Amino acid sequence: MSDEIRPEQNPSPESDGSRRNFLKVAAGALGACYVGGMGYPVYRYLASPVEKAESATAVKEVVLDQAASLPKNTSLMFKFGSKPAMLIHHDDDTWTAVSAVCTHLGCTAGYEPNEKRIFCPCHGGVYDAKTGANVAGPPPKPLEQFQVKNVDGKVVVSRA
Amino acid sequence: MPEPKKTNSGVYEWLDERLGISDIVELATHKRVPEHKHSFWYYWGGITLFFFIVMCLSGVLLLVYYRPGDEAYESVRQITYDIHFGWLIRSTHSWAANLMVASAFVHMFSAYFMKAYRKPREFLWWTGIVLLLLAMTFGFSGYLLPMDELAFFATKVGLSIPAVIPGVGPWISDMIRGGPEISSFTVSRFFALHVVILPALFIPVLMMHLGLVQKHGMSIPESEEAKPEHMRKTIPFFPNFAMKDLAVWLIALNVLALCAALYPWDLGPAADALKPAPMDIHPEWYFMSSFQVLKLFGNWFPGAAGEFIGLGIFNLGLVLWVAIPFFDTKTPAGKWGRRATWFGFFALTILVVTTVWGYAVLPPAP
Numbered sequence: 001m002s003d004e005i006r007p008e009q010n011p012s013p014e015s016d017g018s019r020r021n022f023l024k025v026a027a028g029a030l031g032a033c034y035v036g037g038m039g040y041p042v043y044r045y046l047a048s049p050v051e052k053a054e055s056a057t058a059v060k061e062v063v064l065d066q067a068a069s070l071p072k073n074t075s076l077m078f079k080f081g082s083k084p085a086m087l088i089h090h091d092d093d094t095w096t097a098v099s100a101v102c103t104h105l106g107c108t109a110g111y112e113p114n115e116k117r118i119f120c121p122c123h124g125g126v127y128d129a130k131t132g133a134n135v136a137g138p139p140p141k142p143l144e145q146f147q148v149k150n151v152d153g154k155v156v157v158s159r160a
Numbered sequence: 161m162p163e164p165k166k167t168n169s170g171v172y173e174w175l176d177e178r179l180g181i182s183d184i185v186e187l188a189t190h191k192r193v194p195e196h197k198h199s200f201w202y203y204w205g206g207i208t209l210f211f212f213i214v215m216c217l218s219g220v221l222l223l224v225y226y227r228p229g230d231e232a233y234e235s236v237r238q239i240t241y242d243i244h245f246g247w248l249i250r251s252t253h254s255w256a257a258n259l260m261v262a263s264a265f266v267h268m269f270s271a272y273f274m275k276a277y278r279k280p281r282e283f284l285w286w287t288g289i290v291l292l293l294l295a296m297t298f299g300f301s302g303y304l305l306p307m308d309e310l311a312f313f314a315t316k317v318g319l320s321i322p323a324v325i326p327g328v329g330p331w332i333s334d335m336i337r338g339g340p341e342i343s344s345f346t347v348s349r350f351f352a353l354h355v356v357i358l359p360a361l362f363i364p365v366l367m368m369h370l371g372l373v374q375k376h377g378m379s380i381p382e383s384e385e386a387k388p389e390h391m392r393k394t395i396p397f398f399p400n401f402a403m404k405d406l407a408v409w410l411i412a413l414n415v416l417a418l419c420a421a422l423y424p425w426d427l428g429p430a431a432d433a434l435k436p437a438p439m440d441i442h443p444e445w446y447f448m449s450s451f452q453v454l455k456l457f458g459n460w461f462p463g464a465a466g467e468f469i470g471l472g473i474f475n476l477g478l479v480l481w482v483a484i485p486f487f488d489t490k491t492p493a494g495k496w497g498r499r500a501t502w503f504g505f506f507a508l509t510i511l512v513v514t515t516v517w518g519y520a521v522l523p524p525a526p
Contacts, residue, residue: 034413041245045221048243 057081060159067155075111080157084108085146086118087155088129097146097157098132104139118143191397194380201270202378203408204263210409211260212366214416215298218253219355226305228351229344233430236306240427251420257299259416261446264292272504275488275497276379282485284376287369289482294362299444301354307347312431313441315350316342321454321471324464341433382492439523449511450474452518477507 044051059081070076070089077086077100084100088111098118102109107122111129118127126136132143149156176182193202225243227235239246268288271277277285304315319342323333338345384392395401428438443451450470457470480503488500 037417041248042221044244045246045249046224048246051244 053082057083062157064155064157068150068153070155073113073116075113077110078157080146080159085157086111087148087157090130094130095148095150095155096130096132097148098127099144099146101143102139103134103141103143104137109143188398188402189396192394193397193401194378194384195393195395196380196384198274198381198383201266201274203405204267204270205373206405207263207408207412208260208267209366209370210412211256211263211416214256215253215260216359218249218256221249222253223355226351228305228348232305232344232347233307236308236427247424248420251424252416254425255419255423256416257302258444258446259412259419261292261295261299261444263412264295265446268292269504269508271379272484273501274379274381275491275500277485278379278489278491279485281372281376281379284369284372285485286482287365287372290365291362291369294358294365296446298354298358298362299446301350301358303444304342304347304350305354306427307431308428309431309435309438310428310441312342312433313437314443315346316437317441317451318443318447321467324467324471326468342431385491442518442522445515445519448518449514452514452521455518456514481507 062078062080062085064076064078064087067076067078067087070087072089072091072093075086075088077084079085080099086098086100086109088096088098090096100108100110102120102122102125104120104123104125107120109118109120109125109127111117112119116129117135118129118132119125120127120137120139124137125134125139127133127139127143128135132145134140134142146157146159149158172181222239225235225239225246226232236250239250241247271285271288300315300318304311319333319337322336323329325332334340336346336349337343338349380392442448453474454467454470457473458466460466461469484500484503488496490497
């Protein structure tokens, strides 16, 4: 401490200064190690559900066991990965599977049998029931469309 | 010494005028801490505080995934096995709890034998005892939250103790349990106690405890007090003592990290009320002494009488412990001062012997 107050007594103030700087850098680096060592597990802990959901969205195919008996002009909501999706059985016996996440602000849209359209109640977005194309209201993009196959009485929905 | 830098920064001045920062800086630069051959014991309060801060932070992290009620066990299973590093956060919380209670005991006994409870520090002694009892209640309530087998039966035993109080005892036990048996209601109650009620009680008492240390300064032992004032050595609080304190905290952090990582806390099988209690059932180590004493008295006096007598002796000891500032008042120590020291050794011996005894007679885990 006395060196600091009376620098004229210090034989080599320059080397003292560099030593001081070295200690500062070393203490800073050690502190950074501690912050990182504690921060990394905490970050991974908090991010855990996000990482799990990301691996769930990697899902390529969903098999719906009971869906083949779905009556005409009705729909079935199911989870494709972590996100809601819908399967529609049309009057002409064709099938459509689209994501149910509205492209506007992420509400869950639903099939309306009377209007034969997909409607999002949050802001009145309207999509075509056969293609998922955005036809009215605020949605900027069509709903993501999946491929539908009937295999042995089961409906297989897969990402295109 | 030149004035501490308070020029060159308009922001500093703006804040200082409104918040009085320079008063705090002034206090920190002029505050001095006694230094003598017993100074080692001054760090244990700070260590306890450090572990308490760790408890708060790791507790908030556990709160992110823990679900009280019916899902309690499943949520702790997820934290321990599914969530990344969940085992480490949980292990840190459990280890810090034990290390906190341990350092609180060291802090208490060092304050006792240095006679730090004497005038004007009686309220430091009493707030300290309140904090220790609250910390033990934290421990007891937290022990149940995972709802595994050991937690279930340890809590069952613990809650049957107040039931021996004549008259109101069974009612008290039922009210704490939220029913005649430990259930998801009990977990929800203990959860509310553990994360809301106890912190709301603990933090103001802790603030009072810390404020009083600030007001009265650290107590010095008699050997120091006997010296004339100019012979007593002191060091500045800032930076000297603060840096030493920081170094001690760093050691505490390393010990905690090693314990939590190398000896991760176990999760037993889910609680099942229809299974017999596990052979090695026991409470946390800081309840082991009272557990063993109750067991002994239960053997000597069959029925509820044994527990009642054991409980009575423990409470009498606690009352004497609280009242010690009234008996031991004189400096330098007279007859009562020496008696207080012997009483302290007696209490410490009983605690250590019954704790070791309790572990010695514990059957090994299956």
